[in-house]
Amino acid sequence: MSTLLQLTQADVAIGGRPVLHGVQLQLARGDRLALIGANGSGKSTLLRTLHGLLPPVRGTFTRDAAARQAMVFQRPFLLRTSVQRNLVLGLWLAGLPWHEAVQRAPAALARVGLQELAGRNARHLSAGQQQRVALARAWCLQPEVLFLDEPTANLDPPSKREVEALMAEFAEGGTTLVFASHNLGQVKRLATRVAYLERGRVLADLPVAEFFDRDRLAEVSPEADLFLRLEH
Ligand SMILES: Nc1ncnc2c1ncn2[C@@H]1O[C@H](COP(=O)(O)OP(=O)(O)OP(=O)(O)O)[C@@H](O)[C@H]1O
Numbered sequence: 565m566s567t568l569l570q571l572t573q574a575d576v577a578i579g580g581r582p583v584l585h586g587v588q589l590q591l592a593r594g595d596r597l598a599l600i601g602a603n604g605s606g607k608s609t610l611l612r613t614l615h616g617l618l619p620p621v622r623g624t625f626t627r628d629a630a631a632r633q634a635m636v637f638q639r640p641f642l643l644r645t646s647v648q649r650n651l652v653l654g655l656w657l658a659g660l661p662w663h664e665a666v667q668r669a670p671a672a673l674a675r676v677g678l679q680e681l682a683g684r685n686a687r688h689l690s691a692g693q694q695q696r697v698a699l700a701r702a703w704c705l706q707p708e709v710l711f712l713d714e715p716t717a718n719l720d721p722p723s724k725r726e727v728e729a730l731m732a733e734f735a736e737g738g739t740t741l742v743f744a745s746h747n748l749g750q751v752k753r754l755a756t757r758v759a760y761l762e763r764g765r766v767l768a769d770l771p772v773a774e775f776f777d778r779d780r781l782a783e784v785s786p787e788a789d790l791f792l793r794l795e796h
């Protein structure tokens with residue numbers, strides 16, 4: 565297994581305020597890592613750090629620069645233009661030649677069930693539909709590492725299943741996944757490994773089966789134990 569990313573004793577701050585503390589995390593090819601923890605525990609910040617958007621203020625961050633990365637954000641950023649054009653622009657900004665972006669867009673929209681809405685203003689889409697535009701973009705880019713921040717938080721149950729199927733498809737195609745989720749069922753279905761965050765610290769980083777072993781988690785922290793009990 566080769567290392568794709570590594571954070572060593574990393575502190576991350578936003579606007580001068582410390583948010584992540586002493587994070588030690590390594591990502592290997594083929595990992596499916598779920599980040600879980602309470603609101604504000606630092607999952608989104610950790611994803612942005614791993615994607616290279618927030619350099620640590622202390623410690624080190626190394627990554628395989630040749631590995632293509634993509635990220636699906638918690639709140640997708642879309643321009644006030646058609647769904648199709650948003651997708652094409654997003655792909656072009658990510659480095660695809662324009663004609664290739666135009667070529668790939670329809671199949672990607674069909675893959676996420678948005679082909680009927682290709683001409684609609686993307687800002688008029690529902691939150692779940694906007695999330696799918698972001699997923700279509702990631703699908704086109706075929707990244708080696710895909711970061712997803714609560715990818716199904718706004719979706720209805722059938723759409724959740726579709727997005728999970730798409731994530732599994734990415735993984736089966738060899739994409740390494742890192743996703744934040746509050747849905748523990750989803751974590752069990754998709755993750756091979758779980759990192760638990762509490763107040764900006766990674767308190768546990770375990771294979772999925774061990775993570776859901778209650779006795780094991782009770783050792784991590786009383787809050788972690790409570791977190792799992794409340795979610796079940
Ligand atoms: N842009 C920002 N400016 C200042 N502080 C921020 C900013 N973004 C996040 N923070 C702070 O960093 C901490 C971690 O936030 P983060 O969004 O990473 O948590 P999270 O685990 O993703 O939460 P949630 O489950 O609500 O998405 C919080 O205390 C939050 O207030």
Ligand SMILES: [Mg+2]
Binds near residue numbers: 713
């Ligand atoms: Mg978040």
